[in-house]
Amino acid sequence: MAEAATMQVSDEVAVTINNMNKWYGSFHVLRDINLTVNRGERIVICGPSGSGKSTLIRCINALEEHQKGSIEVDGTLLSSDLKNIDKIRSEVGMCFQHFNLFPHLTILENCTLAPIWVRKTPKKEAEEIAMHFLEKVKIPDQANKYPGQLSGGQQQRVAIARSLCMKPRIMLFDEPTSALDPEMIKEVLDTMIELAEEGMTMLCVTHEMGFARQVANRVIFMDEGQIVEQNEPEAFFNNPQSPRTQLFLSQILGH
Amino acid sequence: MAILSDPPEGPFRLSMLLSDTRYRSLTLQAITALVLALCLAYLYRNISTNLQAQGLSLGFSFLQDPSGYDINQRLVEYTSQSTHARAALVGILNTLLVAVLACITATIFGVIAGVLRLSNNWLVSKLMAFYVEIFRNIPVLIWIIIIFTIMTNVMPTPRAFRGDAATSSMLFDLFAFTNRGVYIPGPGFSNPFFASVGMNWLLVIAVLVGSFFGARAIGTWATKIQEATGDRPTTWYMILGVWLLPVAILLTVMGLTWDIPALKGFNFTGGIKIGGPLIALWFALSIYTGAFIAENVRAGIQAVSKGQTEAAGALGLRPGRIMNLVVLPQALRVIIPPLISQYLNITKNSSLAIAVGYADITATLGGITLNQTGRAIECVLLLMLFYLTASLLISAFMNVYNASIKLKER
Numbered sequence: 001m002a003e004a005a006t007m008q009v010s011d012e013v014a015v016t017i018n019n020m021n022k023w024y025g026s027f028h029v030l031r032d033i034n035l036t037v038n039r040g041e042r043i044v045i046c047g048p049s050g051s052g053k054s055t056l057i058r059c060i061n062a063l064e065e066h067q068k069g070s071i072e073v074d075g076t077l078l079s080s081d082l083k084n085i086d087k088i089r090s091e092v093g094m095c096f097q098h099f100n101l102f103p104h105l106t107i108l109e110n111c112t113l114a115p116i117w118v119r120k121t122p123k124k125e126a127e128e129i130a131m132h133f134l135e136k137v138k139i140p141d142q143a144n145k146y147p148g149q150l151s152g153g154q155q156q157r158v159a160i161a162r163s164l165c166m167k168p169r170i171m172l173f174d175e176p177t178s179a180l181d182p183e184m185i186k187e188v189l190d191t192m193i194e195l196a197e198e199g200m201t202m203l204c205v206t207h208e209m210g211f212a213r214q215v216a217n218r219v220i221f222m223d224e225g226q227i228v229e230q231n232e233p234e235a236f237f238n239n240p241q242s243p244r245t246q247l248f249l250s251q252i253l254g255h
Numbered sequence: 256m257a258i259l260s261d262p263p264e265g266p267f268r269l270s271m272l273l274s275d276t277r278y279r280s281l282t283l284q285a286i287t288a289l290v291l292a293l294c295l296a297y298l299y300r301n302i303s304t305n306l307q308a309q310g311l312s313l314g315f316s317f318l319q320d321p322s323g324y325d326i327n328q329r330l331v332e333y334t335s336q337s338t339h340a341r342a343a344l345v346g347i348l349n350t351l352l353v354a355v356l357a358c359i360t361a362t363i364f365g366v367i368a369g370v371l372r373l374s375n376n377w378l379v380s381k382l383m384a385f386y387v388e389i390f391r392n393i394p395v396l397i398w399i400i401i402i403f404t405i406m407t408n409v410m411p412t413p414r415a416f417r418g419d420a421a422t423s424s425m426l427f428d429l430f431a432f433t434n435r436g437v438y439i440p441g442p443g444f445s446n447p448f449f450a451s452v453g454m455n456w457l458l459v460i461a462v463l464v465g466s467f468f469g470a471r472a473i474g475t476w477a478t479k480i481q482e483a484t485g486d487r488p489t490t491w492y493m494i495l496g497v498w499l500l501p502v503a504i505l506l507t508v509m510g511l512t513w514d515i516p517a518l519k520g521f522n523f524t525g526g527i528k529i530g531g532p533l534i535a536l537w538f539a540l541s542i543y544t545g546a547f548i549a550e551n552v553r554a555g556i557q558a559v560s561k562g563q564t565e566a567a568g569a570l571g572l573r574p575g576r577i578m579n580l581v582v583l584p585q586a587l588r589v590i591i592p593p594l595i596s597q598y599l600n601i602t603k604n605s606s607l608a609i610a611v612g613y614a615d616i617t618a619t620l621g622g623i624t625l626n627q628t629g630r631a632i633e634c635v636l637l638l639m640l641f642y643l644t645a646s647l648l649i650s651a652f653m654n655v656y657n658a659s660i661k662l663k664e665r
Contacts, residue, residue, distance in 0.1 A: 063565050082573075089571040100566035104584045113580060114570035116485070123482035159566075166570060 009217060012039040014170055014201045015060060020069035022055060022225075029055050030066070031225045039169075042202045044212040044233075047222035048248060053205045056222070057172045060203070061092040074169060090118060093163030097175040099155040101147035107134065107158050108143040111165045119166065126165070133161040137191050153184025157191050164195075171195065173204040207252060213237065221245045302632070317628045318343070324623050326614040328530045339624045346619030347641060353533060353615065354602045354645075357540035361601060362594075364541055365548025372553050383549065391546035396607050398543050403535035403611045410434040410531075413522050431516050431523050437534060438516035441527040445510035455509060462501050469497040532613035536605065544601050548594060555590035556582060587660050595653040599646050606642075616641055 015037040022030040029052045037043060045053045058064040060071060062078055062085045071078040073088045102110050111130035115121040121129070134140045137157035139150075147155055156176055163171060173192065177185040189211050196202055196215045206212070212219050212233055219236040221229045221244075229236070229245045237253075240246045272282045306312060318340040325335050330348040333341055372383035390398070413433050416425065425431045431438040444455050473493050481487040516526030559582045567577040608615040609622060616638065625634040 061569055063569060086571060086573070089569060092569075094566075094569040096562060096566060098562055100560075100562035102563065102566070102581055102585075114567075114572060116481070117576055117580065118571040120485035122485045125485075162570070 009038050009040045013037070014039045014041070014074060015203075016070075016072040017060075018070045018072075020059065020066050020071060022052075022059065022064065022066045022068075029225050030059070033069070033227060035220075035227065037170075037201060037203065039201055040199045041218065042196050042200075042216050043204065043218045043220060044216040045203065045205045045220045045222060046207060046209075046212070046248075047228075051222040052225040053222045054174050057094075057174060057203050057205055060170075060172060061089050061094055063094075090166060091168055092170045092172060093166060093168035094172040095156065095159050095163060095174065095176045097178050099147070099152070099159045099179075101155055101159055101162070103147050106144050106146055107139070107150070110147065110158060111162045114162070115165050129165050130161070133164045134158070136164070136194075137161045138187075151184060152180045153187045156180065156184075156188045160188075160191055160195070170201045170203070173202065173206065175205050175207075177206065177208060209237070209253060221248065223248075313632060315633055317630050317633070320628070322624065323627065326619065328533055328614055339620075339628065342624060343616065343620040343637070346614060346616035349533075349613065349619075350602070350605050350608075350615040350617075350641075351645070353536050353540070353605050353608065353613070356537050357544065357601045357605070358598050360537070360541035361544040361548055361597070364545030365597075366552050368545060368549035369552025370556070372549060373556060387546045387549050389546075390542050391550075395539055395543040395604055396610060398539040399535055399607055399610055402539050403531065406531050406535055407434045413518060416518050416523075425516075429513075429515060431518075433523065434531065435522070436528050436530040438523045438526050438528050440513040440515045441525070443512045443514050445512045446508065458505060458509070459502065462505050463498075466498045466501055469501075470494045473497060530613070532608065532611040535611050536608050536613050540601050540604060544597050544604075547600075548597050551590050551593045551597070552586075554593075555586035555588075558589045559585045584660070588657075591653065591657045591660065595650055595657070598649050598653065602645055602649065603642060 013036060015035070017033050017035040020030060020033040021028070033056060045056065047053050055064055059066045060073060060078075065080075066078075074091050076084055076087050076091075078084060078088055101107075102113070105113065108127060108130055111134065112121075112123065112126040115126040115129060116123060119126075131140055131143065134143055137160055139154055139157055139161075142150060142154060142158075147158070150158065160176075176192070177188050180188060185208070189208060192202070192204070192211070193215055202215075204211075204216075216233050218230055219233050220227055221236070221240075221242075223244050229240065229242050231241075236245075237249065240249055272278045319338050321336050322339045322342040323335050324342070326333055326342065326345050328349060329345045330352060331341075331345060333345050368383045368386055371379050372387065374380045374383075410432055411434065413431075413435065416431065416433075429440050473490050477488050477490045514525045516523045516528075519525075563581055563585065564577055567581045568574075572580065605615055606617040606621075609618045612618070620634055621638045625631055628634075
């Protein structure tokens with residue numbers, strides 16, 4: 001897409017993952033992951049279920065611990081030091097498959113909770129920021145409702161707005177459209193495309209190949225805890241190198 | 256809702272009373288009501304013929320007769336010359352006393368044990384699991400007896416405190432732990448003006464209520480500052496001051512004195528005596544019910560999905576804040592309803608007081624009064640009425656609280 005090509009990617013490094021390994025007990029989930037993400041880059045990670053793609057992005061903001069290797073986010077080395085974890089989490093926003101909005105708070109309160117308690121933003125200012133981002137995801141009129149009163153697509157857009165209120169420099173998406181009806185997938189993807197166009201650094205686990213073609217500047221294919229192949233979307237879809245990638249693509253694109 | 260298709264026209268047949276959904280539920284209710292009425296009529300007839308045959312009649316005038324028995328643990332004035340009604344009142348107050356005390360301590364034990372059972376510390380979580388399993392799987396009556404037996408056998412007699420070769424001594428010269436109970440200093444007021452007014456405790460309570468609102472005002476003020484500037488001021492020392500200072504000043508003005516228990520003759524006098532039976536009952540009910548509450552608390556916290564903690568963590572909130580702002584508000588919805596049941600259980604289980612001779616309502620009205628007057632039906636009716644009222648009141652109160660924290664959806 002011509003549009004995607006115009007989006008700026010700088011030489012500045014946002015995330016560096018070096019030789020990272022992770023085990024669940026004796027199960028080796030991630031093997032020797034090496035990945036560098038530049039600022040402004042939009043990466044789509046795909047692969048069969050159980051291949052470790054969610055675990056990989058959850059390691060980046062320390063929702064999962066890795067046992068070997070190193071992860072560096074914006075120059076901060078991820079260690080067990082709480083200060084470093086705090087610093088990284090305030091730079092990195094995340095959206096989940098099941099939205100995970102706080103059901104006991106209104107949409108507006110969902111968006112202002114972290115700015116008020118983590119960033120120590122005055123309430124009024126936090127609310128203004130929240131309304132700004134709710135307008136951006138096109139649901140300012142729902143601000144005083146509770147998450148249970150919204151549709152799935154609306155909830156996921158609120159989740160995106162909630163993350164943006166912390167002004168993150170990197171966004172992680174963990175299968176953001178997998179729990180949605182086909183009609184709602186579009187509204188969420190549109191929001192994500194808009195975000196990409198503004199130059200947000202994004203790592204996105206998804207099976208929406210149309211989204212990958214349109215927005216990503218790199219597609220990563222994972223299997224059995226390893227990065228099997230990574231390439232620009234055009235080359236990745238038209239000319240996959242490894243047999244495993246070819247099989248996967250033929251299965252998800254074949255019907 | 257859309258209406259079903261027009262009902263088929265046709266004459267009413269008797270079989271439709273059972274087969275037609277329009278009449279079926281009415282028919283069944285009518286049958287139930289009839290059976291219930293028959294049962295009640297049978298019971299009433301049975302009682303009245305039996306009472307007549309024995310030449311007895313129902314009536315509550317016996318409550319005005321002198322009771323003729325002593326009660327050692329009491330919150331209000333009472334002698335053996337007082338009426339049975341007064342004895343019942345002593346019993347009611349004793350029941351409420353142990354129920355309220357046990358509800359408070361059981362909640363504290365339960366919350367601590369429930370939260371700690373989820374701890375990542377292996378030893379702590381296993382210890383809490385051990386506590387829960389041991390205490391909730393042995394009947395509370397046995398715990399009451401065990402604790403009472405230990406107290407009466409292990410603690411020293413008042414005699415052990417006497418003489419030059421005393422084998423026991425008072426803790427800090429203030430507290431005496433004996434096999435008859437624990438003696439603690441009792442507060443008194445020496446200022447003649449306040450002593451003559453005779454409303455000392457009301458004044459103290461009034462000041463404490465004032466402090467409560469003061470503390471709330473500080474909280475509101477802190478929230479306002481936070482909303483305006485983003486920083487929440489440190490308030491714990493102000494809140495501490497608001498709670499302690501006014502009461503301390505009032506007590507000093509009223510001339511607070513402590514009546515310290517002292518050995519006189521064969522027993523301790525002065526101060527406040529907390530009888531062994533009360534302690535055994537209180538402690539047993541607390542640890543027993545605390546084990547159940549611990550499980551409620553654990554269930555409530557675990558009912559909040561892991562995604563909530565993760566989402567809050569991903570936003571940069573610290574674990575303590577996540578607990579207070581995200582997990583607990585949701586967990587309370589799950590914890591409160593079973594907690595009501597546990598409070599009701601404590602209130603009703605307190606009737607086991609009779610096993611250790613604690614004079615609760617079952618022991619006075621339902622025990623000695625019933626035996627002395629032979630008014631079994633009246634006494635049991637009054638007992639039932641009391642427990643029912645107390646339980647419904649607790650229920651109503653807790654339900655109001657529950658409604659206030661309910662999750663709003665749709």
